[in-house]
Amino acid sequence: MEINDLPKLHSDFSVDCVVFGFDKGELRILLIERAEEPFKDYLALPGNLVYDNENIDQAANRVLTELTSLNDVYMEQLYTFGDVNRHPQGRVITVAYFSLIKVKKHTLNPLSTYAKKAQWCAVADLPPLAFDHQLILEKAYKRLQNKIRYQPIGFELLPEKFTLSQLQQLYEVILEKPIDKRNFRKKILSFGLLIELDEKQKNVSHRAAKLYKFNKTRYNNLKKMGFSFEL
Amino acid sequence: MEINDLPKLHSDFSVDCVVFGFDKGELRILLIERAEEPFKDYLALPGNLVYDNENIDQAANRVLTELTSLNDVYMEQLYTFGDVNRHPQGRVITVAYFSLIKVKKHTLNPLSTYAKKAQWCAVADLPPLAFDHQLILEKAYKRLQNKIRYQPIGFELLPEKFTLSQLQQLYEVILEKPIDKRNFRKKILSFGLLIELDEKQKNVSHRAAKLYKFNKTRYNNLKKMGFSFEL
């Protein structure tokens, strides 16, 4: 069942997912192109109704899995949007989720009837979105900007193996400000949360950078002991 | 209409409010005592269904106003709880709100049928709560502990005029750790957000402390210019 098939609703719950990715030096989100009214042909956040027999978190995971075939991604509840008039066809309260995924790791699935296709769009340069999805995105982006400074979630957006410059660029793009290279490296390495690999970049026309992995196990242990990551 | 009057529900929205206050050196929350099943005689967070024609924020404000006759208090959305089985009589998705109020400023209103009375309870020493309200409270308490360090919301819990020791005690209670008096004063005064009044404590059997007011106007201006409060 799809929201648009319904006549005037009493009230319904949906979930909408703000799925961030990082690719070609830009922060992107996953949007679908709507095939039906209202907001036909607009871009929108992927979302769906919450089934009677599933928890809200499950519904959000389901939406994401249908799109990407990925489980096991970083996901958290963002905020609930429920203004009386946010949906033109009746009251739909939507719980927005916030997700970070590794773009390269998967391809996008073909979609059901209500959406033509899913695509990665640069956050910096978006057309108007359907419903109040612009508002939801803004809230999500602020959350990302805040959270990345005091939780090591940036790694969720990078490949398993990454260079320090990639990591720095990610922070610069998200925080929208330049960062000093030497100070950044000193700080990020001082946490002892990066594993230096015996491997380097390949096929780059300059000195190849070392690759690193994030040590999640160690982070979880340190966190239990009161350690706090803070950039 | 009240949740408990309903037969098996399809799905409904409610709001629940975690209302913090600070009194007699303790952090407290406002709880009601339930007069009806389920969870008869348990303490619970004040809450109610969201009407079809009101926004969620409005519903939360309504619940709080019915209890305290106070508008114009600090309130923000906390988190949405919607597990299938969180309510024994059917699916109720609840949007939890988080509120800070000045305890002394008002008295509690008499309540409608479903609750016997409202009371302030010390957070440190609570009996089991109805539904999943324990979980909601824990989330709210963590939010308060985090937020108080980087936003000047502590003042919402104190009287208009307060002493630096009261402010320090508030931080100590919420953060659950002792703070050095001299360092605390230096830091908090360095923001230039406190107005020193020409007034002192009365009727204390020790040296009377100066009273201060929080300069909200100045904070709002500074915030616009990128200033960030951080304890």
Place this chain on the structure above:
DNA sequence: GCAAAAGTGTTAAAATTACACCCATGA
């Protein structure tokens, strides 16, 4: 005069900032 909380500065240690050059690689 005594109990109880108010008020007040300094010093050492740690964290942050600013800043510039040589290195390795592929084209």
Place this chain on the structure above:
DNA sequence: TCATGGGTGTAATTTTAACACTTTTGC
């Protein structure tokens, strides 16, 4: 050999942390 990004250290400044005694007031 040149263009491109990789990689590295130090010094000045700012921030934080630790710490103890005198003052005022009511009883």
